[in-house]
Amino acid sequence: MLLYQLKIALTSLRRNPVITSLLIGGIALGICVSTTFIALRHVFEKDPLPGKSNTLFYVRLDNWDPQRAYVAEDPKSLPTMVTYRDMRELMKSNIPTRQTGTFRSRFFVHPDPKIGRPFAEDVRLVFSDFFTMFNVPFQYGGGWDKAADAKPEPVIVIDQNTNQKLFGGANSVGRTVRLEDRNYKVVGVLAPWNPPLRFYDPTQGLGPKVEPIYMPFNFTPILEIQTYGNSDGWKGNDGNGFQAFLNSDTCWLEYWVELPTPEKQQAFREYVNNYVIDQKKHGRFGRPLHTEVTSMPELTKELGVVPPQIRSLAIVSVLFLIVCSLNLIGLLLGKFIARIPEISVRRALGASRLQVFWQHIVECEVVGIAGGLIGLGISVGLLKMVAKVIPNGDVVHLDAEMIAVSIFLSLVAGLLAGIYPAWRVCSIPPAMQLKVQ
């Protein structure tokens, strides 16, 4: 039956190619715009770690100026990062199953002089849990162990590009890389890893990419490694030098914990609060008690990592699609009404109302699918254009989920445009038309 209806639909569509192409063009226009901006939003808003992001929590403490909130106009605001001393103390807890403090720095890589001049590269300082917590993919080797954290041992993890540059892409586990004036042993090489957002660093927005080199955090106090990320301070350091900076109230670290169960989440929240209450006795944390242990999805929402404009474009583009399909109603009505004599004959010859209705719906869905496929094709091109305009745009692409959404939308658009005209023509009584004829 469906095949027969498809055949009639195609015949009918071929009969008036101008109207048919207008119909298909209308749907294609709506689909290409909506698919482009829904896909753009999807790339940046989709869960970076499905199934896991709800167990990863980001810790914030309000250690800001007692006289003035972090954002002066918003007394509930608190710093987006934590201090070195607080991270150190909080990491003594064994409630989280995994945890890491982390920040970004920059080092000089000294390759074999045969390969080239030294170059500066972003380096992320992390604890060994980092790699497991954030599902970092490895091509060779893996992260380091707790012993390497504690000592710290001179080990590093490098990404694929760096491995290509330094070792020609070979398995470099066990070989050494010179950073500044020290040698580090490669323990792991990353597989290609290009998440659209550096989701473990919520302070950086859309801009920068994941770092090419990772080394043990505990080198920080030894080598006096400075941050290349944000650092927020509200009072000077007590004294000079790096140790004074580490002891200061300057916030410059991201601190993540993994808390798989509600019990652990509850326990850790209490632990953090108790720590701050205890610190208050020592004259720190002059503001009202305020700590946040926020899950990754909530954090992304709260800090607005995705620009609000991308969300707005997605909403507007869906409304645009609705206008496109509403617009086709008039066209379809005209087309179907012109066919009333033919339908009357079919009805008089025994076609049921339902059959007539379905036949017209099928015709509209053929238009919907055709327009949808064309629109999908155009949106691939549009997304390429968008990718050129925005920073870090090379991650923008259509995935299977978005293609499915796009096809679903074109079916809905076809239905939205066709349901009323189809209902109108199927409710025409057969006899009346025959009489006039």
Added chain:
Amino acid sequence: MPFGPIIRAMRHNRMRFAFIILEIAITLAIVTNAVNMILDERKKMLQPSGFDDDNLVSIAYQPFAPEFKEQSYVEALVQKDMRAIHSIPGVKAVATTYFLPWQGGGSSGVWKTDRFNGKFQAQLYAARGEIFQTLGVKVTQGRAFVETDTPVDSNVPTRVTIISRALAKKLWGNANPIGHVITNGEGATPRTVIGIIDDFYNPYAWNIGEFVLFTPGRAYDTTGAVFLVRTEPGAMKSVVAQLEPRLLSVNPGRVFRIVKISDLKDQYFSGGKLVIRAMTAIIIILVFITALGIMGISSLAVAERTKQIGTRRALGATRADILKHFLLENWLVTTAGLILGVIGAYGLNVLLVSKLSDVKMQWELVAGGMVLLWINGLMSTVPAAMRATLVPPSIATRSV
């Protein structure tokens, strides 16, 4: 012209008009909100920095050679570097500073003053050399920095500052700001305001884009330095080509990173440009599509009613009456759509406005959108209505 017959005639095709009304309503909602977003982005883009953006380029170096571990070596080298940059033909001025216009941030601090009640936040940048000539801003009150403002010992804090007019206004109103003192926290060195620059804007969180303190200090240490270079108009390309070779000939033990401020600015506004382009395209296509839709519906309405039109003409209606009928019918539909659309426009605005971008819908925009769509609706009805006037009265006597 009585509305009664028109409305009664429309009742026969209720659903059809309902769809058009809905379409016009959504169109108005989208168009007004899209224009609103475009205006908001444009406002941000048109905000001038006050600097000679197009002729500014930054060159930063990071050293790997061992001699850079000595601060005294770096001091001497930076002076040599500045002279080397200055000697490049087409260079107008050069300074060392960590300030980089249009990078969407920078450094800031919280300060106290002798007058201002409480604390305030402002951007803070150390600079040495001809910083204001380089940026292209004038010190309009007080004096610029001189070489002796920078203490010889890099551990000694500086005692003077030059601030932006906007900050001076915020702190001391219209009083003379020169000679006032700004400190950060107890025991910290107070800094005396010695000069004012009129123009300064660098987008920053906390809405402190116009508030800045420049201090005469070192934007370099043993880990590297940043130079900001201003070129003569048109000399950017040749200067950029010569920067790295010049500085490499002074000392090759370092790597460089060159960024044109115009590129930074482009990057900073990339999201805004995307919004403007996409929204402009959506508005144009949408108005066009809505026009097509109205044309379709009105020619259908005319085609269906050919016989009735003929009858009316035979009963004495003039061509003008027929034209009026269809135009009024469209006007009623459009107006109904627009009334619904006003609600939609404000509703969509609430949905789109987030905490971050606080762009309220202005009534002028809604009014403008309504006028646009009224005209659009009438123009789209004219062809079909004109066709209707051509229906001869004799058609009333024929059967279909």
